[in-house]
Amino acid sequence: MKFAVKALSSGKARAGVVHLGSCPSSIETPCLLLSTRKGLPIFISPDLLSSLPSPDSNLLQFSPLHFSEGPSPKTISSIGGLHQMVGLHEYGFAAVARDSIQCLPECGSTNKTGASFETPCGRRLIKPVEYMEMITSMKPNLWATLADEVPAWANNKRNKTSVDRTVKWLDECIARSPAGGAVFGSIVGGSNIEERKRCAQEVAVRNVSGYWIGGFGLGESMEERPSLLNAVTDNLPKDWPRMICGLGLPEEVLQGVAAGVDLFDSAYIYHLTIGGFALTFPLDRTEKIDYNYQLSDQGSDRTKINLRATVYRKDATPIVEDCCCYTCQNHTKAYINHLLNVHEMLAQILLEIHNTHHYLGFFRSIREAIKEGCFEQFQKKFVQSRREHLAADVVSV
Amino acid sequence: MALRFEVLGRFNRARAAQLTLPHFACQTPLFMPVGTQGTIKGLTTDQLEEIGCQIILGNTYHLALRPTSELIDELGGLHKFMNWPRALLTDSGGFQMVSLLHLADITEKGVTFQSPVDGKPMLLTPEESIQIQNRIGADIIMALDDVVRTTITGPRIEEAMYRTLRWVDRCIAAHKRPHEQNLFGIVQGGLDPVLRDICVRGLVDRNLPGYAIGGLAGGEDKDSFWRVVAQCTAALPEDKPRYVMGVGYPLDIVVCSALGADMYDCVYPTRTARFGTALVPEGVLKLKHNAMVNDTRPIDPTCACMVCKNYTRAYIHCLVTKDAMGSQLLSYHNLYYMLQLSRNLHSSIVEGRFVCDFLQKMFPKGDVPEWVCNAMDVAGIDISSCCSS
Numbered sequence: 001m002k003f004a005v006k007a008l009s010s011g012k013a014r015a016g017v018v019h020l021g022s023c024p025s026s027i028e029t030p031c032l033l034l035s036t037r038k039g040l041p042i043f044i045s046p047d048l049l050s051s052l053p054s055p056d057s058n059l060l061q062f063s064p065l066h067f068s069e070g071p072s073p074k075t076i077s078s079i080g081g082l083h084q085m086v087g088l089h090e091y092g093f094a095a096v097a098r099d100s101i102q103c104l105p106e107c108g109s110t111n112k113t114g115a116s117f118e119t120p121c122g123r124r125l126i127k128p129v130e131y132m133e134m135i136t137s138m139k140p141n142l143w144a145t146l147a148d149e150v151p152a153w154a155n156n157k158r159n160k161t162s163v164d165r166t167v168k169w170l171d172e173c174i175a176r177s178p179a180g181g182a183v184f185g186s187i188v189g190g191s192n193i194e195e196r197k198r199c200a201q202e203v204a205v206r207n208v209s210g211y212w213i214g215g216f217g218l219g220e221s222m223e224e225r226p227s228l229l230n231a232v233t234d235n236l237p238k239d240w241p242r243m244i245c246g247l248g249l250p251e252e253v254l255q256g257v258a259a260g261v262d263l264f265d266s267a268y269i270y271h272l273t274i275g276g277f278a279l280t281f282p283l284d285r286t287e288k289i290d291y292n293y294q295l296s297d298q299g300s301d302r303t304k305i306n307l308r309a310t311v312y313r314k315d316a317t318p319i320v321e322d323c324c325c326y327t328c329q330n331h332t333k334a335y336i337n338h339l340l341n342v343h344e345m346l347a348q349i350l351l352e353i354h355n356t357h358h359y360l361g362f363f364r365s366i367r368e369a370i371k372e373g374c375f376e377q378f379q380k381k382f383v384q385s386r387r388e389h390l391a392a393d394v395v396s397v
Numbered sequence: 398m399a400l401r402f403e404v405l406g407r408f409n410r411a412r413a414a415q416l417t418l419p420h421f422a423c424q425t426p427l428f429m430p431v432g433t434q435g436t437i438k439g440l441t442t443d444q445l446e447e448i449g450c451q452i453i454l455g456n457t458y459h460l461a462l463r464p465t466s467e468l469i470d471e472l473g474g475l476h477k478f479m480n481w482p483r484a485l486l487t488d489s490g491g492f493q494m495v496s497l498l499h500l501a502d503i504t505e506k507g508v509t510f511q512s513p514v515d516g517k518p519m520l521l522t523p524e525e526s527i528q529i530q531n532r533i534g535a536d537i538i539m540a541l542d543d544v545v546r547t548t549i550t551g552p553r554i555e556e557a558m559y560r561t562l563r564w565v566d567r568c569i570a571a572h573k574r575p576h577e578q579n580l581f582g583i584v585q586g587g588l589d590p591v592l593r594d595i596c597v598r599g600l601v602d603r604n605l606p607g608y609a610i611g612g613l614a615g616g617e618d619k620d621s622f623w624r625v626v627a628q629c630t631a632a633l634p635e636d637k638p639r640y641v642m643g644v645g646y647p648l649d650i651v652v653c654s655a656l657g658a659d660m661y662d663c664v665y666p667t668r669t670a671r672f673g674t675a676l677v678p679e680g681v682l683k684l685k686h687n688a689m690v691n692d693t694r695p696i697d698p699t700c701a702c703m704v705c706k707n708y709t710r711a712y713i714h715c716l717v718t719k720d721a722m723g724s725q726l727l728s729y730h731n732l733y734y735m736l737q738l739s740r741n742l743h744s745s746i747v748e749g750r751f752v753c754d755f756l757q758k759m760f761p762k763g764d765v766p767e768w769v770c771n772a773m774d775v776a777g778i779d780i781s782s783c784c785s786s
Contacts, residue, residue: 046703046707085711349439
């Protein structure tokens with residue numbers, strides 16, 4: 001794996017390029033890692049994946065825990081690793097034990113031998129040895145070391161233990177590191193600035209290729225997050241990539257970018273999709289804020305629409321007029337509304353395609369703003385315009 | 398009449414033909430996936446085109462409930478609504494009513510039933526069924542028939558057969574778009590050859606664009622099943638398509654094609670996929686089985702579909718019944734299998750070879766069921782090379 005920072009804006013936000021062995025093209029950062037279940041998107045089948053913008057959509061994230069009920073590491077090895085097993089040879093895979101959709105850290109059951117997660121197969125305790133066995137058989141392009149993540153309200157003692165444990169497990173994981181595959185050292189520390197700093201400093205001196213920032217999206221507030229993020233990134237070398245988990249919403253992503261994070265996963269697309277929502281917020285950075293109240297905007301916050309709403313029953317227009325995703329090029333809001341009403345799986349497939357496409361567009365706008373040196377304004381304007389829409393709706397209703 | 402049917406090759410009674418419909422020129426024998434509610438579960442229209450799907454079946458009953466035929470009409474018809482450029486067929490709605498609803502009752506007027514929405518008594522007449530189908534806009538529409546299961550005996554079957562003929566006249570009268578939509582009549586009559594014969598002749602007199610053989614695929618024994626198909630195909634006109642409704646298993650399709658049928662529909666491939674079962678030349682493969690956990694072979698090494706080219710049984714096993722993707726991938730494979738079977742039937746009839754390949758793979762020990770041997774006898778096809786006895 002190769003990474004290089006190409007541009008900076010407002011001090012910390014960086015635009016960079018990451019190159020992974022299996023991907024034919026380099027991928028620009030900040031970038032989005034697409035969520036998968038067992039290596040494939042949750043709804044988008046592999047032959048439809050190629051309809052998403054490339055190479056933006058070529059980075060996928062999975063948790064080794066997805067395979068706790070099989071196939072075995074031995075079988076996965078004999079198939080040739082994850083890329084072979086899921087037939088996505090030209091994609092990049094990032095392995096992280098935590099996945100914000102279905103492998104949630106269960107800190108109460110984590111102990112000195114391993115990290116506990118709530119998974120669809122029940123609660124699983126995974127030890128560094130087992131974790132590394134899975135990593136070795138799956139051969140992801142990059143992987144995070146096993147971490148002990150605690151929620152924001154954990155007490156100081158528990159939090160401190162989590163940092164000590166995470167660093168210890170980092171060393172155990174590195175000792176069993178397979179050849180090939182970039183190690184991302186995990187950094188935790190909860191909502192304690194000092195612990196965050198301490199952990200970052202410990203990991204910064206380890207022999208890793210990048211950093212995975214854990215413990216976010218577990219109860220910390222929007223207000224306290226920037227200083228916690230900075231406590232980490234201020235203590236990391238600038239030349240290695242930083243990946244984070246748990247910052248899913250656009251505003252949260254922007255906070256991460258402002259602190260110097262490069263790679264993001266997100267459960268946002270999944271939750272929108274299963275809720276029947278489609279993203280519609282404007283991606284064009286020069287668009288003026290439009291306060292015209294339209295009937296079809298009723299109930300929407302102008303960032304997304306809920307296609308279950310009866311107002312879309314006969315709407316023969318695409319979700320977003322000039323969107324070039326497969327869904328908008330081929331189908332109407334009326335059709336998706338019908339599919340949702342009759343509980344047809346195709347609804348989620350079409351929504352995941354559009355939402356992923358749209359969110360990748362958001363990341364593209366972020367990169368453009370950084371390269372133009374105006375990221376700070378971009379972030380301010382974005383956050384403000386969403387608040388103003390809400391204010392306008394309150395007035396007009 | 399809004400179709401052309403041209404036979405391109407024969408193998409005794411089996412025919413390979415081109416069926417040209419308003420939206421697509423199809424090759425028969427063909428299999429129609431069932432897209433109940435305006436979608437094939439879990440597949441996009443692009444994928445369906447990719448695997449060679451020619452016609453999709455839509456269920457009038459479900460579509461009339463949601464989103465309603467009026468809405469579909471207002472938005473330009475079902476083709477436009479679901480963005481399917483190829484052919485569509487809708488059934489009459491009658492079968493679903495009888496099979497899905499409590500207290501559905503059939504009178505001369507039509508099918509009376511309780512609305513599943515609010516329990517109000519409602520009536521589906523032949524006229525109403527055709528009007529709904531006119532609004533949906535499919536290339537082929539089905540006459541409302543009085544369908545009775547073959548497992549029932551007695552005077553009800555005769556009553557249903559005659560009523561079907563009377564209703565077909567009402568359907569013809571109500572049909573507003575004969576130049577864009579082809580109205581097929583459905584042969585009823587249970588397992589009684591006399592009744593079937595009367596029905597066939599009655600329908601042929603009406604000179605419809607195509608004919609379906611209905612009332613089968615409902616639990617009758619295989620021996621009775623093939624005999625009804627054989628009788629009907631022998632009596633129906635040579636130059637019009639013959640559609641055996643609700644069929645079905647690959648073996649049944651091969652036998653019916655040998656006997657001279659052209660079109661089939663069934664929920665089996667997609668439904669069985671959602672239960673983790675794949676269709677393979679040897680029969681079925683249950684991906685849910687523990688034996689699959691570490692099996693690194695593809696589902697079917699002879700299959701050229703995206704699923705078999707990229708995935709192992711072990712991987713599919715970990716998906717099935719747990720993740721939506723499992724259903725999608727298996728449905729994709731199963732439909733590919735059925736459509737490839739259709740293509741093979743078409744080309745093997747044209748090339749003058751037929752059936753034995755299929756039977757040899759499905760019955761490698763030569764234990765071909767007796768009903769199949771009897772049917773092939775009548776079809777005039779020599780399968781002695783496939784049978785051990």
